[in-house]
Each structure stands twice: as structure tokens, then as C-alpha cells.
Amino acid sequence: MAAKKHKATKLRTYKGRKPKLKSMLLEAMDLPVETDALTPKITMVGKSKLLIENHNGVLQYNSNLVRFLSHDGTLEIKGSCFILKQLANGRAYINGVIECISYLE
Amino acid sequence: MWNSIFGYVIIRLDGMGIERFLNRILxxxxxxxxxxxxxxxxxxxxxRAKDFLKLRELKRGLSCRIHIVKRHGLPFLYAKFRFRKLLIFGAAVSFTLVVVFQARIWLFRVEGISQVPEAVIMRAIASEGVRAGAARTGIETAALGQAIRTYDRRIAWAGVKLDGIIMRIKVVEAEPIPLQQDKSAPVNVVAKKDGIIERITALSGKANVKQGAAVRAGDVLINGDITREGALERLMVHAEGDVSAQVWYRAVLNLPPTQKQLARSGKYQPFRAILIAGCPVYKTPVAYASHELEFQNGAIVRGLVLPLCLIKGSCYELTLQDIEREPDELLAEALFYAELDAIERVPKEASVLKKVSETEIFETGAVSAAVTICTLEDIGLTKAIDYIIED
Structure with a gap:
């Protein structure tokens, strides 16, 4: 009974959801985590260019703040003079002065 | 680039829920x-322009407005000009002509020639089959440069470079070979100008004058006849050496107090002219041989509907008259021209040692200016010895 309880606590992750089979398989096969198309991948070039992949949509956008919905929570980018140079499904390329990147739970 | 070819639009989204609308688009x-x-x-x-029509469906239920700010790309350009067939035809013809003509040679530039005439180079190029309008492809520039060199002995090297529609031909001319003097002929070195000997060095022959001696043009400076006194046979050599001497150049100019100049005689006539786009269509006939025009203030009327210009003024007769001039002005002019005259006579290789200027104003008002320039130069000149062979 005690062993069962321990197993259940280990498997519960973000917002009490169970990890999907895809993630478990990727982990077992030593593949990069972002290939599951759920985990966001953030690539920053210098302090003015930012590429976000695997996001789930734009929550808020203005020239000083961009918020993206992602599988791991709300991704918040603060700065100034933001331009979304490219916006496609699951992919956003931001130009501007980036000051802070954080996740909101 | 592809967006410009297939066309794209700049849209503006106003109202509430812009982010939501963006998500729907994504x-x-x-x-x-x-x-x-x-x-x-x-x-x-x-x-993309073709995606714009899909937005209407996506906008449903949102209080968001969409406007097209600008259209870009070929489809919009075509839509704008599709009824102007002649313009499209003209553009197509121009483009074709540019493409066709830029692949040919139309202009030739020859650089670095001073002795060889340009016509010789052009003839050489034409003989090699390159003329205006020849295709750029197939021209071997290195071989053409070599070929040009063979057409004239004065060309030491020729290089050809294609620069768009221009063929640039760079030529390096060969240095002229100096004429070899016959060193066996007996000659003297004589003075070609009057002067005072500053330095004399006889390399061959016997120096006839010493430093400080005044010589006249034609005097023998280095003698080629070195026969000793009482010798049975005459001994002649080809005299050689350096002879530097001080030479003076003097120029004098006298100017009278009055000079003939064109001046207004007092006669005049009214003058009118009409110009359209700068070309005169009417002018008052002028009766004087020499005249001067003077336009009245505000006589030139511009700013009419046509590019018309009306000119109003007076035409004054000019005749040759004796004008009395100020002595200072005359003196400056006389000095300037006297100096110019003296400098023009100084050879380029001579070095100027000093310059003396003298001026004089006469009672009549006339002026005189004299400029003397002293130079140091080589005055030696080779001259054959005239002698009679005695039996």
C-alpha cells in the first residue's frame, strides 16, 4: 500500500497532470525533451533576439511585455521595443531589448 | 523575396481581443x-495576400476590426498597371534591350598613350575582330592585349579589361631609344648663349675658357683640336664636357599713358526681346557694330503660364577710344607682362638665381618696366670642326 502511494506522488507533475506516454518514451530513449512538441524551447541570441518554439499561443502582447501560453506555464518576457518578427503556429521570433524571461505558475 | 513575388499586405488590427485573434490566425x-x-x-x-480572405471567418465573434494599410508585391503592381498595356510593353522592351545590350561592348577607352595615336589602337582592335556591338563573351582579353602590342613598335605592353559595356585598353609605351652620336667625328663645344662661365669640366678636348670668363654665343668653350705646337700631324678629338654659365634674360615693356579701348560713344537705342523657354523669338535689330546691353530694373517678366520671358533695356554703342589710365595701374600691368615675357624665355631645365625688376614713370605719363632674370644653365653645344686636310 505504501509503495503504491509513493508511485502515485512521483508520477504527478504540473497541475496534477500525469506525464504522457510520449514524454516517458523520450526519456527512456535518451532523446531531447523538446521533441515531444510540448515543452517550450527558448533560444536567445544576444540580448535582442529570442526564438520560442512549442508555445501554445499569445496571451498578451505589447511593446514592453509578451506572454506566451506553454505546457510548462505562462512564459513572460519583459523588455522594450518588442516586434514579433515571425509568428507561426508554435513558433515566435521576437526582436527588441530583452530584460527578463520568467515563468508564471 | 517570395512574399514580394506572391504579394503581401500590411494589416492593422483594432479593438479588443487582438491576442485572441492572433491565436486564431496561428x-x-x-x-x-x-x-x-x-x-x-x-x-x-x-x-500573405491570399491568406487575407481567411481572416473574415476567423474574426467571427470578436470585436476586432481589420484594415489593409498597404499592399505590396507583383500581383498588386500588375493589378495597378494591367490596363496600361503600352506601359507594360515599354517596360518589357526596355528590359529586353538592357539585357541584350549590356552583354555587348559599346565603348572603348584607351589610356596611357602619348606617342601612339588612338586610331592605331582602334585599328588594331578592329583587325582582331572587336568592334562596337561585339559580344562580350568570347573575347580573350589577354590574347587581345598581346595582339595589340604587335601592331606598333612603340607599344611595350597592352592590357585589356572589360568593364560592363566599356572595354578599357591600357597601353605602356616603349621609351624612345636616344640617337647614338658618332664619337669619332672631331667636334668642339661652343656656347649657345651669352653668359659668364660658372663651371667648366672638359671630359675630352681642351677647355678654352676659365671660370668667370664672359663668353658670347658661338665662342669655342672646349676645343676638339688638341694639336701641339710644332706637331707634324693634327690631332682632333670629339670634345665633351659640362659647361655651366650664368645667363641673363631681360624683358622691357613700355606702355603709353593712353590706351585704345571699347567705350560707350553716347549713342543708344531701346532694346526689347522675347524669349520662349530660353530661345529668343524676337529681338530689336541693333544698328551698332559693337554694343553693350543694359537691362532696366524689373524689365524681365517671368512666371507667366508659358515659359515666356520679356526683356526690356537699352543698347549702347561701343567705339574704340583713347582712354587715359592711372600710372600705378599702368605700372603694375607693364611689370606683369615684362616678367611674363622674361620667364617665357627661361628654359625649363635652368635654375633661377635672381630676379631684378626696374620701373620708371616718364613725364608724359608713359611707363617702362624691365625685368632681368639671372639663371644658371648648361650652355654647351656640340659643333663640328671645319678643317682642311693639308697635303
């Missing part, structure tokens, strides 16, 4: 780029 798989928020709260974005 879900529909429509790519947008250059999304930025304006100061008024609206968002500008760029998207």
Missing part, C-alpha cells in the same frame, strides 16, 4: 510577421 496555420503594437493600441502585422 491555429489556422496562417503565418504573420513584423507584428508590432502602435502607440494608439492597434497592432500592425504583415501577411
Amino acid at each position: 491555429k489556422a496555420g496562417i503565418p504573420v510577421w513584423n507584428v508590432y503594437r502602435l502607440e494608439c493600441g492597434s497592432v500592425n502585422a504583415e501577411m
